[in-house]
Structure formats: C-alpha cells, structure tokens
Amino acid sequence: MNFTELRSTVADWLHRSDLNGVLPTFIKLAESRINRDLRTEEMVKSVTGSVTDSTITLPDDFRQAKSVLVNGKPVVYASSLESKRYDVAGDAYFYTIVGNQINIRPKSTSADYELIYYASIEPLSDNKPTNWLLAKYPDVYLYAVLLESAPYIKDNEAAEVWAIAYGNAIRTVAEQDLVAKHGDAGLVIRGNSV
Incomplete structure (x- = not known):
C-alpha cells in the first residue's frame, strides 16, 4: 500500500468520495497518534x-x-x-x-x-508515498486514519470500532517487535550461588 492507495482505501471504507481535500489532514493526525503510541526497534x-x-x-x-x-x-x-x-x-x-x-x-x-x-515515523506525502510502517503494517495506518476521520464525519459508533481495531493493531506490532528482539530466548536470572 502507498499514500495514494491509503487515501483511496479510506474513502472506500467510509463510503465517501467527497473527502479528498481532508484525507491528507486525517493522515497527518493519524501519524501524530501513531508517533505517540508506538515504539519499535524500526x-x-x-x-x-x-x-x-x-x-x-x-x-x-x-x-x-x-x-x-x-x-x-x-x-x-x-x-x-x-x-x-x-x-x-x-x-x-x-x-x-x-x-x-x-x-x-x-x-x-x-x-x-x-x-x-x-x-518519528517518516510522514507520508505525494513525494514520499510509503514508509516502513505502511509497507509492513498497513492496518495500523488504515485504522488510525479511520479513527481520525470519525469526528469529521460524525460517526461515533464507527469511532469505537476503529479505536479497538487500531489498539489491537498497535499491540500486535509491539508484540511482534518484542519477539523480533528476543525470539524464543528464555529469561536468565542471575544471583549469588549458595
């Protein structure tokens, strides 16, 4: 997925064709949210x-x-x-x-x-149509953008669904990052031997 495809997918999910002017704002707000919530080795x-x-x-x-x-x-x-x-x-x-x-x-x-x-995650634009997060985890971007669109389209019910989906996607990324860092390595506890 790239910047253009993300915008198109969001418009499709919202069943709205009149949001082209505000979709870049939703994406910037979503990136702001993601930058607050996500910490990975990438x-x-x-x-x-x-x-x-x-x-x-x-x-x-x-x-x-x-x-x-x-x-x-x-x-x-x-x-x-x-x-x-x-x-x-x-x-x-x-x-x-x-x-x-x-x-x-x-x-x-x-x-x-x-x-x-x-x-910060490198922001998307027409000149920078993708980044590591969109390439690897497009669902994080999709749900974050949908969540940021909710106040504008006045859909509180959908906002709850997208907030849950976004939270689940962020948790999955964090869990996968942890596994990538540590793999199946066991925990070693060191102390004084008796």
Whole structure:
C-alpha cells in the first residue's frame, strides 16, 4: 500500500468520495497518534557529535531517548531540578531534556556523544508515498486514519470500532517487535550461588 492507495482505501471504507481535500489532514493526525503510541526497534536511530556548552541539540524527528552516551559511557536521566545539583564541571553522569536540548551534568567542556533515540515515523506525502510502517503494517495506518476521520464525519459508533481495531493493531506490532528482539530466548536470572 502507498499514500495514494491509503487515501483511496479510506474513502472506500467510509463510503465517501467527497473527502479528498481532508484525507491528507486525517493522515497527518493519524501519524501524530501513531508517533505517540508506538515504539519499535524500526523507529530507533543513532546520532553522534560533540557536546557544545554541555548541551546536545535534539534531532527534529526525536520522540524519546533510548540511551545517551558521553565519551563512550552511558549517562542516566535526571529531572531538571535534580540535575541542577550537579551544575559543576566534571565527567558526565546525568542528562536531562529541556525544550529541544539535552543538558549534560556535571558540565562537560569537551566531549563526544552518541544519542540513540526513537524517531518519528517518516510522514507520508505525494513525494514520499510509503514508509516502513505502511509497507509492513498497513492496518495500523488504515485504522488510525479511520479513527481520525470519525469526528469529521460524525460517526461515533464507527469511532469505537476503529479505536479497538487500531489498539489491537498497535499491540500486535509491539508484540511482534518484542519477539523480533528476543525470539524464543528464555529469561536468565542471575544471583549469588549458595
């Protein structure tokens, strides 16, 4: 399925031919919903660079941090209030997110970083007719777009059905992602032996 086929399928499911002007808006709203609800390994990206004035500018497609490494060592998240306690120079141990930046504490004058993060799904358009999610899980897009159309077409009953279908599709993607990451690997519990 691609962008054009998605629009056509949504119009068919809604039994409406008068929605061409608003379908791109429904798709954008659906992508917004999906970006809030979904986290999979296919959304993970990595960027590297140099810390500038103890800050890292977040990428435009940033949704959520997975890990932050400074000079090859992981740093842990701390609230902005907690991180202010470490407003001194030294090796980085903590990070906090303020606006579109990551602040590193204690302050680092020069350091390299790697940010591993969940990125937004690349939005569909006439110029970008598909992405990994639409190619692999078209039902997620379909149900999300139908759900976003419900207030416009004033169909609360259908909205309930589409919300359930969308929720089930998102859960299925999350479950498949978990299986892909771990397969049938068993759980290993380590502890002190007696």
